[in-house]
Amino acid sequence: MSLDSAAPKAAGRPGRASPARSGPGRLGPLPWIAPAVLLILSVVLWPVYEMVRTSFLRISTSGFVRGSAGLDKYRKLFGEADLGHVLVRTVIWTVAVVGLTMLLSLALAQLFNQQFPGRRLTRWALIAPWAASVLMTAIGFKWMLNRTAGVLNTAMTDLGLIDGPRDWLGNPSTAWPWMMFVAVFVSLPFTTYTLLAGLQTVPGEVYEAARVDGSGTWQTYLRITLPLLRPAFLVGVVINLINVFNSFPVIWGMTQGGPDSATATTTVFMYQLKNIDIGESAAMSVVNFALVVLMVLVFLKVSRWNEEES
DSSP states (O other): OOHHHHHHHHHHSTTSOOOOOOGGGGGTTHHHHHHHHHHHIIIIIHHHHHHHHHTTEEEOTTSOEEEEOTTHHHHHHHTOTTHHHHHHHHHHHHHHHHHHHHHHHHHHHHHHTSOOTTHHHHHHHHHHHHHSOHHHHHHHHHHHTOTTTOHHHHHHHHTTSSSSOOOTTTSHHHHHHHHHHHHHHHHHHHHHHHHHHHHTTSOHHHHHHHHHTTOOHHHHIIIIIHHHTHHHHHHHHHHHHHHHHTOOHHHHHHTTTOSTTTTOOHHHHHHHHHTTOHHHHHHHHHHHHHHHHHHHHHHHHHHHHHHHHO
16 A cells, blocks of 8 residues: 555544443443432332322222222312311411521520630530430420429429419410420521521621721621521521421321311321321322422522522
């Protein structure tokens, strides 16, 4: 072969397209994210699919499918006399618990951000409600409030504050405040540490500049601290909204939603319906899921607005 005929072939080699990758390299990052994708499919999406499918079935209390129910379970659900009261109580429960949690957590985070003797010990003590099981905490308070053997009735009777033992959890008017107290108690650690982390990211130079400008303590807090704390505060609000809205152990451990459904939220009401009609309970689960998705969408909307403002 002459050199002249070989030259074009040699010159064309650098411009030739590289061969496609073969084997695992062709899949890119898929092998690395596949376990997480499979976990999401098996733990989240598949139960959601089964939940929606079950809400359209007629199922006996023993678990046997008796055929399609169409929209009958949703009609039955929205025809429940207690549903409206449960929805209103759920809104009040969520707003009150989240509001009190954020307010107290903000005060505790501000306290723990200061230097004082025993600060490390108090920070560790705050972790205790977070480390303990929520159900165990709820049952502990239930026994403390017990009508016959509860330590609260015994102490208040001995001090002359009440005439005799009271059924604190048997009456909805007194059960709700106690359940809200326990819900706030178990929510404080996470929210406080979230806000504390946000406070510790605020540069000290900003406060020095504010003092030089003559800003007072409250002016500095309202105009500097709170705006810079906004991302951490937003995270705390959204996570607490989801957790409190779906709260089950506190209410079930203390009152089981009783008497009847007087202390039930939508999550507990859903569990109560399970003993009567599994399909209707699944329909209530779908409604709950839709409400949670709505809250997440609102969070995404607020997050985008927050980025535009910054």
